[in-house]
Amino acid sequence: MSAPNVPGQPSPANPGDQPDPVRGVPAGAAPDADTMALRRPPAQSGAARPAGANPTDGPAPPPRSPAGDSAAVGRGAPAGGVAPGGRSPWHPAMLFTPARLRQLGALVLVGLLAAVVTGPTGNSDEPLQAAWDSIADPRIVLFLILAVALWVVLVLWAELRGVLTRLTAPVRAPVGAAYGRRGAPIVLNVVLLAIAIIAPQVVSTAAQQSMVTDIGIYALLALGLNVVVGYAGLLDLGYIAFFAIGAYTTAYFTSQSAMPWHAPFTLNPFFVFPIALVLAALAGVILGAPTLRLRGDYLAIVTLGFGEIIHLVANNADGITNGARGAFGVPHLSVHLLGLDYTWGIDPKPYYYLLLAIVVLVMIAFGRLERSRIGRAWAAIREDEVAAEATGVATLRLKLLAFAIGASVSGFAGVMFASKQFFNPQSFSLQASFFVVAVVIFGGMGSRLGVVVGAVVLQGLAFYLRDKVEPADRYIYFGAVIVIMMIFRPQGLVPSRRRRREIELSEAGIGSADSLGSAPAGGRP
């Protein structure tokens, strides 16, 4: 994808005496070299670029197009007449260009859809009744007002943005400076940790339960999936299957009564952690080895099938897993060592602190992993697999490693989950896998803090919605969150700087941001 007209391409040939065709752009902020690099066709710039080159001499990421331009779902041509950053005198009629009106139309449609989503539940005898009832309800006015208000905000923002960038352009730091700092400041980390420590003391018991089995476990799962999606740039849609492997392994080894099929001896749950870790990693390798040689999207569908099969087996194999009734009576975690006797019981708080400690440790460990040789190799694979391979990175093995590490974290979380509470195959449905993907995407793939925040926010949302909507209906919202994030903020809520830059560069036709091959056709010509 050559990028001769990247939006926001500063044009050094006409530094201001001609009408600038570019909107909302710090003109002249990027040096000439950047312009050249962006103009280079991908055949040269893509394959030949050393992966992970110094950001300061790399090309500047193209500024995102103004909100008014990228916001509307159904927008057609670029908003031709509207030039917030241009020199043409402002006129109210400029608010009502065809593009803006289309944007308004799209927002109204989204408002109607939101009304249907939040509206009454229907049935198959009158299939359209529920949708009609939600639209014919007076509530619709609220949604329409919201849609129009959002449109006004977007339009004003697009207008203001042009003025603001013109005012602040001269004092903008070079783009490279934004990538200089590394990691969140220590103060922020300490504050977040303090909040995480105090939080269970001030909430209800139900919320404490949710903080363990929903937020804590899912934060751990998301950290593991983040290695697959965020670091290696692959997609695993059956991630929860490894979680199930961990949980059933625990039931097998720690209890004689939880499942019909059990070990001839019983182990303390703590000893099951390494077993589950290895088993899950092994399953990951068996699944990944044949698939990872191929295009990355095959991995997604194979893992999807695998996740569904594990769920089916768990649900149907009554003689082994106790089927749909689930495993009941897995012992809680306990320590009996050197005169120390402690059992994690019904109270969620001790579990919470244990999980918190594990999550923090995993975050630290993965932070180091990310900056290690392996982590840098993953970055190289994401950004340009061909170049990485050519410079001696064992791409297949590293991808497999990422997949196995992700799987083992999932298995580990499964042990935690099984020893915390009763479980049945419903906990391992396909939707749970999708939910973990949603957490990672929402939080920000590649960002450890991001995925934990994602788990907190999305599970918090689920907790908040728990008695407001039907449990299954919550997935409507999560699905919408995924699509919206992909359209407007693919880097996530708390983005990883490197990941964001990769996505932006890849959108400008330089390198890629995943290991799934080149972007599909039909992009910006």
Added chain:
Amino acid sequence: MGFLDQFWQLTIDGLMVGSLYAVIALGYTLVYGVLQLINFAHSEVFMLGSFGGLFVARALLPGDGSVPGGLESVGLVAIGLGAGAICGGLAALTLERVAYRPLRRRSAPRLAYLISAIGASLFAVNLAGKEFGRQNVDLPDLFHNGTVFKLFGADVSTQSLVIFAVAIAMLVGLDRLVAGTRLGQGIRAVAQDADTAVLMGVDVERIIIVTFIVGGLLAGAGGFLYAMTFNASYSMGFVPGVKAFTAAVLGGIGNVRGAMLGGLLLGLVESYGGYLFQASYKDVIAFLVLVAILMIRPSGLLGERLGRAA
């Protein structure tokens, strides 16, 4: 009764189901050919199409609970097919606009498309579950004269005959569309090399949209046939979706005739396998077939390119 006694019956059942897989697989393969992208939400297009066809057909059933027969049935099937196809086409068009086009405009990385499709699929499945209820919906048997004729001692029912005939007609029609029309030429051009196709004056944007719509029409019509035989539910799309995808890979994804061959083969394998092992492991068989092809011959039986092989 041994396997050999049942062989022809299993073959007929397998071909019937397989022709449906083939129809759905075409949607995967067409979009893959043009965009090099697995359209994960295609199974939801299928689901919405079958609901559309089913609801229209149910609305046209006589209110007194009697079941139509003869020509009325044929008319109902035709209307249901049409309605299913239209709903499927609309669903595919909407999907393309909402979940894919904004990403294409940005030339987003490939991962973004997959994730966006997953989100769209999750949204569509659960919204359908909310709007249409979470029970199975079915249609009374429209054909009740049972066996039409016997083939090698096996019964061929009107139902399976109709399904097979319609599916084959759609497959042949699509093959002619891709191989023989100007539109098909455009599709093949984009599949071969989108950048060059632009230079040759092909409107890639239009081709992509039309490809989605054609895939959606087929999936919707196939969805109605499927729902007519079995039933429809909000979560019905997943299993046939994975199987159709397997069929597409089996034949060589991106290859129209490959998808047809793959669908029929998969239907047969599944039918025999389900009899030899256990019916509840049918779904596992399809998955094992998928993994096996990926290991042994990832380019499929007929090779991968839409442009070359069609």
